[in-house]
Each structure stands twice: as structure tokens, then as C-alpha cells.
Amino acid sequence: MASLDFMKSLQFAAQKHSKQRRKDPEGTPYVNHVINVCTNLVEAGIEDEAVLMAALLHDVVEDTDTTVGDVEQLFGTDVASLVHEVTDDKSLEKAERKRLQIVNAARSTRRANLIKLADKLDNLRDLQINTPHGWTEERREEYFVWAKQVVDNLRGTNEQLERELDEIFSQRNLL
Ligand SMILES: Nc1nc2c(ncn2[C@@H]2O[C@H](COP(=O)(O)OP(=O)(O)O)[C@@H](OP(=O)(O)OP(=O)(O)O)[C@H]2O)c(=O)[nH]1
Ligand SMILES: [Mn+2]
Numbered sequence: 001m002a003s004l005d006f007m008k009s010l011q012f013a014a015q016k017h018s019k020q021r022r023k024d025p026e027g028t029p030y031v032n033h034v035i036n037v038c039t040n041l042v043e044a045g046i047e048d049e050a051v052l053m054a055a056l057l058h059d060v061v062e063d064t065d066t067t068v069g070d071v072e073q074l075f076g077t078d079v080a081s082l083v084h085e086v087t088d089d090k091s092l093e094k095a096e097r098k099r100l101q102i103v104n105a106a107r108s109t110r111r112a113n114l115i116k117l118a119d120k121l122d123n124l125r126d127l128q129i130n131t132p133h134g135w136t137e138e139r140r141e142e143y144f145v146w147a148k149q150v151v152d153n154l155r156g157t158n159e160q161l162e163r164e165l166d167e168i169f170s171q172r173n174l175l
Helices: 004-016 030-043 049-056 068-075 077-085 094-105 110-129 137-152 159-171
Strands: none
Touching (some): 004 068, 030 159, 049 077, 049 110, 068 077, 077 110, 110 137, 137 159
16 A cells, blocks of 8 residues: 555655646646656566655656755655755756766666666657657657666666666667
């Protein structure tokens, strides 16, 4: 059964992302993405509740007014440090952020890496179907190539997630 802590993290993510939409043509509510990331982890057999809660909260610091301190107060240090690990520093240039994701993939904790794999899996599944609003075909192609570099540094984390990602990469002739 879902715990109250788990439901509170879903409720918090839904509130914080309530005015945000994905960049797909339908403008899917942003919260659908974080639910998909969490579902990817459950499907891969992950039962670690802090990891599942951090998956639901993985974009609240990066993309809303929430701080890591807020997450810590509400959900504790374990969840907050996982969210911190999967949060890009938005004060950096985009190219630097992209480079750091590749570098940091190799040195973050296994639990944070699970969330990173599940996040990439959802974004790539989406990119297989849609070109996000405002993206060129080239930018879409580049995302697959960059995501493969990130995922290559996350290998050995979870067989099922990596297998599903590899199916996508092989369809794109990147394997
Ligand atoms: N595929 C896809 N992505 C969308 C969509 N709407 C929003 N995004 C978000 O866009 C980000 C990927 O686009 P980028 O060009 O790398 O980043 P940007 O948003 O900062 O410009 C992802 O952020 P992220 O979750 O932080 O992931 P990542 O950048 O760490 O991979 C993804 O969640 C959509 O409809 N499809
Ligand atoms: Mn995400």
C-alpha cells in the first residue's frame, strides 16, 4: 500500500508543477513526466521508498521555486540529498550543464543514478513519438546522442532500465 509520505510527495510535485506543461504538441501536464519516471522505477523492481519519492520530486528544485532545504524540511535528508544529486545547476551555461551530466553520471550514488536512468527513459520515449515544441529535428537527434553518453556512464545500475534504454539507442543506430 502507498504510504502517506509517498502520497505527500506526489501531492507536493503536482502542486509545484501545476502550471507547467511538457513541450509535446498536446501540452501534457508536467506532473505526468515525474509520475512516468516513478512508474519506470517501480516497473524495474525498485522498492526503495526514498528513491521513488525523489523520482516524483526530481524536477521540483530545478524547475520550480522549491529549494533543497524545503524538500529536506518536508521529506527528510535522504530524499533531499537524492533530489539534490539529480538537480542541474541552472546558474551554469546550458552546454556546461550538459557536459556535467555526463561527468557526474560516473560519480553519483547508485540510488540517484536509478532516477537519472528512469528520467532519460521517459524523455527518450517521448522523443521517439514527438518533437518537442520549438525543437528542430537536429536538436532532437542530438538529445539521443547526448543521452547515450550520459547513460553509458550510468551502466551497471539497473539491468531492466538499461535494456529498455538500449532498445531505443539501437533503434537509432547508436549501439
Ligand atoms: N523529451 C521531452 N522533454 C521535455 C518535454 N517537455 C519538457 N522536457 C524537458 O526538456 C529537457 C530536455 O531538454 P533540454 O534541451 O536538454 O533542456 P532545457 O529544457 O533546459 O532546454 C528535459 O529536462 P530534464 O527532465 O531536466 O532532463 P534532462 O535534460 O536531464 O534530460 C525534459 O524533461 C517533452 O515534451 N519531451
Ligand atoms: Mn525530468
